[in-house]
Amino acid sequence: MNYQFTLPDFPDSTFEMQTSVWTGRSKLFQDGILVSRANENGRPFLITAASGDTVKAYPKPRYMDVVPVLEIDGIQYDVVEKLTWFQYVICCVPLLLIFFGGALGGGLGAVASSINLQIIRTGGSATGNYLKVLGITLAAFAFYFLVAYIIWGV
Template sequence: MKHQFTLPHFQSSTFEIETSIWTGRPTLFKDGIAISRSDEKGKPFLIPDDSGEIVRAYPKPRYTDIAPALEIDGIRYDTVDKLAWHQYTLCLIPLLLLFIGGGIGGIIGGVASAFNLQTIRATKSVTTNYLKVIGITLLAFALYFFVVYLILS
């Protein structure tokens, strides 16, 4: 899922960042064009500015979210709005499967939580997003109990 944002260094440009749920690797787009990354330490995005100079934007993990922040000249810029505490709580309920079901529960709960964090930020209506998150959570618990039933029988 792509998240749209702006940066103060580029007033006339719109950026989008897309982070893979599976690899965690971010991809940055400036005005719809993919931005290349350097091989140097930190693997910064090399963003050309209006004067033709290159600005290095380092992706920095946000441990409470899938979408990384970008650091430019030592200043961190959020690429997505921070969620409220109740949104985090709702999205991370599937992680309870880790305590109930160990490794299998942790894997199912982790994947469901990652999908929940992506879903809660969707551009659909807020009510639809909450219903989808609740549905994903219920499916995660149902899948866990189904897998346990298969293992035990």
């Protein structure tokens, strides 16, 4: 997913972070140009300021989120807005498949939940996003019960 944001220390720059749910890797772009990373511990992004100075921005994981925050000089900056508790609950309902189907249900639930977390952050109407999340959740449950019926004849 791609997330556009600005940083207070760089008012004239637009940043975009690309994150992969599957690998956990992130790429940062400053005004459309890929920002390089240092090889030191934490692999910080090396952001160039207007003055020519280089600022280190460390990507840090956020609990229960697939989008990291950027830490610059000890201050954490959100790349995207934090989700509310009920948005997490709604998006993670497919994880209940763990209780129905063990590994198969858990894997399917994890994939559906990660898709839901991405959908809830996309642009467009909130109602549309919630309907998409509901659709993905229902599809995950239906797919699990279909596979369970085919495999085990339950």
